[in-house]
Amino acid sequence: ATPFQAREHQHIRYNPLQDEWVLVSAHRMKRPWQGQVEPSLLKAVPRHDPHNPLCPGATRANGEVNPHYDSTFLFDNDFPALQPDAPNPGPSDHPLFQAEAARGVCKVLCFHPWSDVTLPLMSVPEIRAVVDVWASVTEELGAQYPWVQIFENKGAMMGCSNPHPHCQVWASSFLPDIAQREERSQRAYQSQHGEPLLMEYGRQELLRKERLVLTSEHWLVLVPFWAVWPFQTLLLPRRHVRRLPELTPAERDDLAFIMKKLLTKYDNLFETSFPYTMGWHGAPMGSEAEANWDHWQLHAHYYPPLLRSSTVRKFMVGYEMLAQAQRDLTPEQAAERLRALPEVHYSLGPK
């Protein structure tokens, strides 16, 4: 019988964090691509556009004028999906028709006063300023809401509707679906094995090495064993940290540093401003913040869609939407490619 080789033979892998399976069929990369090609993204963005509502000094949809900020700028989303005062839908009259109240707050965080930069092109101290706001906004909104979701949609391909470097923060009165899954998995793992799932996972990946992308004094970046997106990564602190506000100054500096390296590698992969969705997951907060959440380990997920080039993405459709996620190269192949990339941004190198 042929010996099993992950890069030749399809198989399924389990995601113990989100309790899901993925089909890995690496030989699919051999098929030619005749489908949709994304518009090329080389359109130049002006450094300052007085009509862009995220720019310093611009007027927003609600008539407010932005300050002439020179670092980060945090403000309330003018079109929030979550508002603090929505009424309760009332009790459900049937088990198949369940609705519940949803309250919350949506904020926007501009990373930098300039529209023509992205995180990998910002300096480490500038990125560190973003990390500090992530920590403080988590603390502030977490005083009232059990879940504070920080996320960045980067690139038009990821539904980002404004090129100015920014992320969003949506805090909710409920634990969202994926948070609930991670809560269940991490709680069960801790009670069975006596330590946090992601602490053991990080340790194992440091030993196994084949999925590591970057390591630093305080952080790890790896392509998870169960990655769904072609170049998906997981960013983990080495120390047991439950939430962003707990990070020490040294850990924050080091985070800015490793993020710059990771995002530079991403841009270098296809020599483009690499699109992705990223976001932070940490222990729930709100009124139960003081409960025991030691089974949680802080982490960030990066979900980038590109597969073959700056214009050919992975489509999660059809089989993926109806049956199971499926990937076309192994996580180990993806990690190997990311590891090999330079840590200097392609746009800054010699021509």
Next chain:
Amino acid sequence: ATPFQAREHQHIRYNPLQDEWVLVSAHRMKRPWQGQVEPSLLKAVPRHDPHNPLCPGATRANGEVNPHYDSTFLFDNDFPALQPDAPNPGPSDHPLFQAEAARGVCKVLCFHPWSDVTLPLMSVPEIRAVVDVWASVTEELGAQYPWVQIFENKGAMMGCSNPHPHCQVWASSFLPDIAQREERSQRAYQSQHGEPLLMEYGRQELLRKERLVLTSEHWLVLVPFWAVWPFQTLLLPRRHVRRLPELTPAERDDLAFIMKKLLTKYDNLFETSFPYTMGWHGAPMGSEAEANWDHWQLHAHYYPPLLRSSTVRKFMVGYEMLAQAQRDLTPEQAAERLRALPEVHYSLGPK
């Protein structure tokens, strides 16, 4: 206090079939859209292209020549994600690193010899021929595999790489993730309530009416209470039917008829060839086909991405990928719009 109104006030809803929650924030439709606009799809497709591997008489990647078929045509995918003979990855050495064998078969089904038609533009007898192949291929592959996933990716926006009208069939040695969820939910509902979840759900929607889109003698189409995609629908038989092969001739004719109506409405919504992913879910088969699967009710899911026009889609990114699905209009609003649309295709009407 303000009385709750679903179309004004955000809330969360539960999907009892797939055990998931969705955030409904209908007021979000008020926000202007400045993000990515999809390329317009009006490119004419030639009726016959000898270089298109799905056309009658064309040569495929493996050198085989297609017959000059004049109805449907079913063949093995030349770049299958699932192959019948992949070796087993062997036992896992750690609970966080679980991999299992995956075996299967991938087929392609051409709906029609012409490349320039789609299901809503085909005649009812032509669609009925497709239904018959869906039933027979389920029976054939279900003799060996526990799950036979029939799915159609329609439109370049949905990753479809060939404009010729076709769907795919992926049969697997394992129950995919979403099949497992539907299995758990339907089994639990039956054991608690003594009847199939989707039988009771269909009956309730017939009484409540506000989410119905189409009804016929044997079928229902509705926007589910927990829909995630803007104009998502669920297609259900009225009778308790576990799998496609069980459909009677009258039910098959009626299915062809209601599909033509639904897909015509979809095309009419934004006067475009409406992109979507659709697929069938029925009771598992394979070696356990004879077990008791009475908790299953056959159904098809339609997941179309368009939100505002033929070129502005809903992006499931950021919050959706990291926290929870979110929709921008209520399922009731979507159903009302679909109900109001004509059942004659816009391209055939008077100019």
